[in-house]
Amino acid sequence: xxxxxxxxxxxxxxxxxxxxxxxxxxxxxxxxxxxxxxxxxxxxxxxxxxxxxxxxxxxxxxxxxxxxxxxxxxxxxxxxxxxxxxxxxxxxxxxxxxxxxxxxxxxxxxxxxxxxxxxxxxxxxxxxxxxxxxxxxxxxxxxxxxxxxxxxxxxxxxxxxxxxxxxxxxxxxxxxxxxxxxxxxxxxxxxxxxxxxxxxxxxxxxxxxxxxxxxxxxxxxxxxxxxxxxxxxx
Amino acid sequence: xxxxxxxxxxxxxxxxxxxxxxxxxxxxxxxxxxxxxxxxxxxxxxxxxxxxxxxxxxxxxxxxxxxxxxxxxxxxxxxxxxxxxxxxxxxxxxxxxxxxxxxxxxxxxxxxxxxxxxxxxxxxxxxxxxxxxxxxxxxxxxxxxxxxxxxxxxxxxxxxxxxxxxxxxxxxxxxxxxxxxxxxxxxxxxxxxxxxxxxxxxxxxxxxxxxxxxxxxxxxxxxxxxxxxxxxxx
Numbered sequence: 001x002x003x004x005x006x007x008x009x010x011x012x013x014x015x016x017x018x019x020x021x022x023x024x025x026x027x028x029x030x031x032x033x034x035x036x037x038x039x040x041x042x043x044x045x046x047x048x049x050x051x052x053x054x055x056x057x058x059x060x061x062x063x064x065x066x067x068x069x070x071x072x073x074x075x076x077x078x079x080x081x082x083x084x085x086x087x088x089x090x091x092x093x094x095x096x097x098x099x100x101x102x103x104x105x106x107x108x109x110x111x112x113x114x115x116x117x118x119x120x121x122x123x124x125x126x127x128x129x130x131x132x133x134x135x136x137x138x139x140x141x142x143x144x145x146x147x148x149x150x151x152x153x154x155x156x157x158x159x160x161x162x163x164x165x166x167x168x169x170x171x172x173x174x175x176x177x178x179x180x181x182x183x184x185x186x187x188x189x190x191x192x193x194x195x196x197x198x199x200x201x202x203x204x205x206x207x208x209x210x211x212x213x214x215x216x217x218x219x220x221x222x223x224x225x226x227x228x229x230x231x232x233x234x
Numbered sequence: 235x236x237x238x239x240x241x242x243x244x245x246x247x248x249x250x251x252x253x254x255x256x257x258x259x260x261x262x263x264x265x266x267x268x269x270x271x272x273x274x275x276x277x278x279x280x281x282x283x284x285x286x287x288x289x290x291x292x293x294x295x296x297x298x299x300x301x302x303x304x305x306x307x308x309x310x311x312x313x314x315x316x317x318x319x320x321x322x323x324x325x326x327x328x329x330x331x332x333x334x335x336x337x338x339x340x341x342x343x344x345x346x347x348x349x350x351x352x353x354x355x356x357x358x359x360x361x362x363x364x365x366x367x368x369x370x371x372x373x374x375x376x377x378x379x380x381x382x383x384x385x386x387x388x389x390x391x392x393x394x395x396x397x398x399x400x401x402x403x404x405x406x407x408x409x410x411x412x413x414x415x416x417x418x419x420x421x422x423x424x425x426x427x428x429x430x431x432x433x434x435x436x437x438x439x440x441x442x443x444x445x446x447x448x449x450x451x452x453x454x455x456x457x458x459x460x461x462x463x464x465x466x467x468x
Binding site for chain 2: 074075091131136138152171195196210215221228230232233
């Protein structure tokens, strides 16, 4: 891997890392010799967590030329067959440069993602991780837990409608990628899971006590809340 | 409502009830006078729960001509604008006739749903409710709780990718309809919620302890479990 990575990086103008986030540091260390004499190469990534990737980038010989990026697009599919030239079109891409990142590197990175059709925005890495725990990592955790629960009911096979299909679509995602995201963003995810637990508890109490008004209010709040989260997407 | 229902039922060959399930008994009672002298009218419904609907059907003057039905199709949309002539095509429709239902009524009801393109199967009403709590009611409960949780994080607005969109699509469903489903299938839903709680707890413990192997196994199990649930759909 180290030899391959070095060979790929030598002579490049741009190095864009797309690996499970916990492999980032090893790959950066493997790339370091090839990038030592290349102070103008822009290094970026597409990982789902940013604070850990930013820390790993200190292993680069020119960390000020690294700009972390997270395009908010993707599907449950992975590998070359899942390639889609329109994947980033009209989707947000968050850049999380470190305080010492070169402004020119940030501009170059933004230009790369804009060329792929993305809407670029700057974001603090820690704030990115906290917010993505809610809008992305928690939905994945929930989809995994829901798929595990329903599949435990053997006779349920074949009986699902479109609701189960969609709520668990992302449960078909790559286990290594999501293991790494969950480990890299542990505290923020645990916080999001705790808040979900609170909402599930409120829903369960309303069901258990047969409180129709509370149930109707809960569902209406969820429905309008979803609208607010979706508003403002590019 | 009573007058409208009676007027609609008078002279009909088929009465198909599509109302929030907890309104079923009132509508049946309102229909009773119009159906008293019509022993050949087939009465059916399209509700998401069946044991409660079956019990409510005892209020009909000819309950042996009632056959409960649940087409496993639908979207988060409701009302006349959401009509879709292909909605039931290739989708399963479960019939849950009572023990004293006329075989001819069951056959007629199956023919109606087959004419709409559905794949018809018979099912015990209590078993239906137990299984649907897992494949349908639990995903809705989870989508509501997830939407409520994420929308509690104000700055998350606009940052969601396709994962949140799909996992919460059914959170846009009608509050009255789902309030009624949750109340009508209370015990089975509480059982499903408890099992989900167990899976979420296992996932949370793996995240909290940084157990990468356990996380990877959990996600892989969810992924293959989802495949099993989806297998055998018509």
